[in-house]
Amino acid sequence: MALPPRLCLLFILLLASVGLAAPAPAPPGKPLTVHFFDVGQGDAALVISPTGKTVLIDGGPPEAGPRLVERLRQLVHAPLDLVILTHPHLDHLGSMRDAIQAVGARRFMDPAFDHPSAAYRDLLEFVGQEVGQVMTASPNPKAPSTFLTIGLGEGVQLTLYWPRHPLEPFLKDTRSDANSNSIVARLSYGKTSFLFTGDAEPDTEQALLQRSLPLASTVLKVAHHGGRHSSTAPFLAAVKPQAAVISCGANNEYGHPNPEALERLAGVGARIFRTDLQGDIQATSDGTTVTFQTGRPAPPAKPAPPPERPAATAAPEAPRxxxxxxxxxxxxxxxxxxxxxxxxxxxxxxxxxxxxxxxxxxxxxxx
Structure with a gap:
């Protein structure tokens, strides 16, 4: 089956540029909104820029289709400007076709990492027929030291950090090569920023750290649903997130989020939001601060168990x-x-x- 052609630049609709240009100051009263949808054990997030540009990052698992379509129809009133598939796993692509059919899409991006998944191949065939432009995160080959940066208007920029294939090889022989080559992107607006990590592995985090990138971000979309392998201590020390969003299913069979990952996030002072506990999570930036709304309040913290009473001991016998x-x-x-x-x-x-x-x-x- 022939795969659709992949282009490397966006046209003027998304104000595409190459490089790490400093974002313009955010104008007052024009918010940037990121909706982290509750799609169960998977990922799906919708970016709505101050000028109304829309980017869907991942599409959740197959069973999330009706829920995702409902939310997109509520929030999107024109074709999505860009759809990003961070990597070819079913919990990120399962409902993407439903989403595109529901509201349309002008452009599609994925890592172009070869994967034998039939669902992934079917999605690429559908995208090739229904979406006008298919692209990768690779920067301009004439400026290999730069990163592909997509302008979304009013100073909002989406910078693609990883992968950089074919200018740089994909990570191989990792715990999961598909995860390790997830698209990693940083969305910036004024003094605020969001870091999207897909299911990035420790190898991905190490590769990013070696490049001395501006990783510090107000909000971190936690990699791999809060699994224990990602969100390593050195990576979190570089990101310094004030808030961390974990997208995972309630009572999922993987035990996500892992207590060790939660402990590391708490260790850097991040306020943790979880779709399994709070439903949809909406983050809104005015360019200076980010505020959050959740579909339901977080459950109260479990009270600390009462201190254990020392075991009763028999009174010592009187000396003789x-x-x-x-x-x-x-x-x-x-x-x-x-x-x-x-x-x-x-x-x-x-x-x-x-x-x-x-x-x-x-x-x-x-x-």
């Missing part, structure tokens, strides 16, 4: 005092002298006062 037959002194019951004594006849006192009335305290054990 022993005097050997014919002796004028008494000893503690555990005195070594008693253990060495040959005579077995002894008198036992349960109270020291009683022993003192008849004997004196031995000097070896000071009872």
């Amino acid at each position: 005092y022993i005097s050997l037959k014919g002796s004028q002194v008494f000893h503690r019951e555990d005195c070594a002298t008693l253990k060495r004594a040959k005579t077995k006849e002894r008198k036992i006192y349960t109270r020291r006062a009683d022993a003192l009335r008849e004997r004196r305290a031995a000097e070896d054990c000071h009872p």
